[in-house]
Amino acid sequence: MSEENENDEVQTFEGLGICDQLVVACDKLGWKNPSKIQLEAIPHALEGKDLIGLAQTGSGKTGAFALPILQALLDSPQAFFACVMSPTRELAIQIAEQFEALGSEIGVKCAVLVGGIDMQQQAINLAKRPHIIVCTPGRLMDHLTNTKGFSLRTLKYLVLDEADRLLNEEFEKSLDEILSVIPRERRTYLFSATMTKKVRKLQRACLRNPxxxxxxxxxxxxxxxxxxxxxxxxxxxxxxxxxxxTEMTGCTSMVFTRTADSTRFLAVTLRKLGIRAIPISGQMSQPKRLGALNMFKAGECNTLICTDVASRGLDIPSVDMVINYDIPTNSKDYIHRVGRTARAGRSGVAISLVNQYELEWYLQIEKLIGKKLPEYPAQEEEVLLLNERVTEAKKLANNEIKEKGGGKKRRAGGDDGEEDIGKYISFKNGKSAKKSKRK
Known part of the structure; x- marks a missing residue:
């Protein structure tokens, strides 16, 4: 009996050793019980160990590193206490929101350093000496090089989130430079969806007995x-x-395409057919990307047409369905895409539309996940009744995009909702509105 009670105790944040103020913050966020990665990571982190965590997307890993860092900050408050690096701007903004929500009871200050946002404003935020910096590597390096009086000489914690992507060529040089200028005496947490050769190499280089x-x-x-x-x-x-x-009317859906042009064209086409769709891609400016996300989160548009820029890390609550309109050429991207739904114990649906040119890529996905997937049931004759309407909508979409300069002057043109995005952009000190506070 006592053993059962002991196990029950460990299933709570309090049982893991998290202090009362942070337990209250978890409760406000609706975090009743720790996820698997939190259960396993937090006790080691509280003991002062370096961590390397492998977890599928949507597993609550932000809480796994944020809670121990905030608890350590409570014990010895100081500016520039922790730095969290992520591969995308949206993920960095989201991590900062979670730090602020979890630290709401203890007055935590965060600064977000990402591209696409005014550097001068970010420098002003740094002058306020925040406790936590959340950043992309390139922009952090820009500030370390150019912002007078800013350094990370007193840094106590470094987190590398989505480390497998941080080790891409675009980040490698900045990452090496950052690691050379921050203190060696620090705690390091490395989180990754996959354990690649580069992640192993980084683990050896910057973690101590993790x-x-x-x-x-x-x-x-x-x-x-x-x-x-x-x-x-x-x-x-x-x-x-x-x-x-149409069959899943009322569901929130993310539709993944291969190119930014496809996201724009599909969004316009679907809106011509009365489906509330909005695009998001790396070609859009940062405010427009955040605006599209905020519209989707607010339920103003229930279909987000996206490239793989939205497949990793973003915690968009209550996505009911993911559709792979284009099959990813890298089968690992499939895991990240479908991980946008069925998060934190909820259910979800993922449907892949495979044409004759994509069969080989699809078979690689089945091999990777180790299972044959069932076929989505649909009568082709019924589907093709839509052909005339869809063809007409595509023509109208094509004409509209051409009239607006094919998207060259505008990042995402036409009736794709970009005109409406502005009012949903909520920047304050370079951060998006706190629409979503989930694990």
């Missing part, structure tokens, strides 16, 4: 995710997309 935590098998999807595919002729793929979105 505890390795693996909260998932190497390439897995969560059990609450229903995955299906549909083999479709390339010329009818748009009909199938519209059919599925």
């Amino acid at each position: 505890v390795k935590i693996e909260a998932a098998s190497k390439y897995s999807t969560v059990d609450t995710l229903k995955q299906q595919y549909r083999f479709v002729p390339a010329k009818y793929k748009d009909c199938y997309l519209v059919y599925i979105l």
Whole structure:
């Protein structure tokens, strides 16, 4: 009996050794019980160990590193206490929001350093001596080089989130420079969805006797995710997309395409058919990207058409369905895309539309996840009843984008909702509105 009670105690944040103020903050966020990665990581972190954590997306890993850092900050408050690096601007902003929400009871100050936002404003925020910096590597290096009086000489904690992506060529040089100028005497947490050769090399270079935590098998999807595919002729793929979105009316959906142009074209086409769609891609400016995300989170548009810029790290609550309109050429990207739904114990659906040119990529995905997926049920005759309307909508979309200069003058043109995005952009000190506070 006592053993059961002991186990029950460990299933709470309090039982893990988290202090009362942070437990209250967790409760306000709706975090009742620690996730698997939090259960395994937090006790080691509180003991002062370096961590390397492998966890599938949506597992609550931000809490796994934020809570121990905030608890340590309470014990010895100081400016520039921790630095968290992420590969994307949106993820950095989201991590900062979670730090501020968790630190709301203890007055934590954060600064976000990412590209696409005025450096001068960021320098002003740094002059206020925040406790936590959340950044992308390139912009952090810009400030370390150019912002007078700013350094990380007193840094106590370094977090590398989505480390497998931080080790891409675009970040490698900045990352090496940053590691050479921060204190060696520090705690380092490295979190990654996959354990690549580069991640192993980084682990050896910047962690000391780390505890390795693996909260998932190497390439897995969560059990609450229903995955299906549909083999479709390339010329009818748009009909199938519209059919599925119409069948699932009322659901929030993310539709993944391969290119930024596709996101724009599909969004305009779907809006011509009465489907509330909005695009997001790396070609859009940072305010427009955040505005599109905020519209989606607020429920103003329930279909987000996106490139892989939105497949990693973003915690968009209550996504009911992911549709792979284009099959990813790198099968690992499939894991990250479908991880946008069925998060934190909720259920979700992922449907892949596979045309005759994408079959090989799709088979690689099945091999990676180690299972054959069932086929999405649909009567082709019923689907093709949409063909005339879809063809007409595509023509109208094409004409509209051409009239607006093919998107060259405007990052995302036409009736794709960009005109509406501005009012949903909530920048304050370079941060987006706090629409979502979930693990």
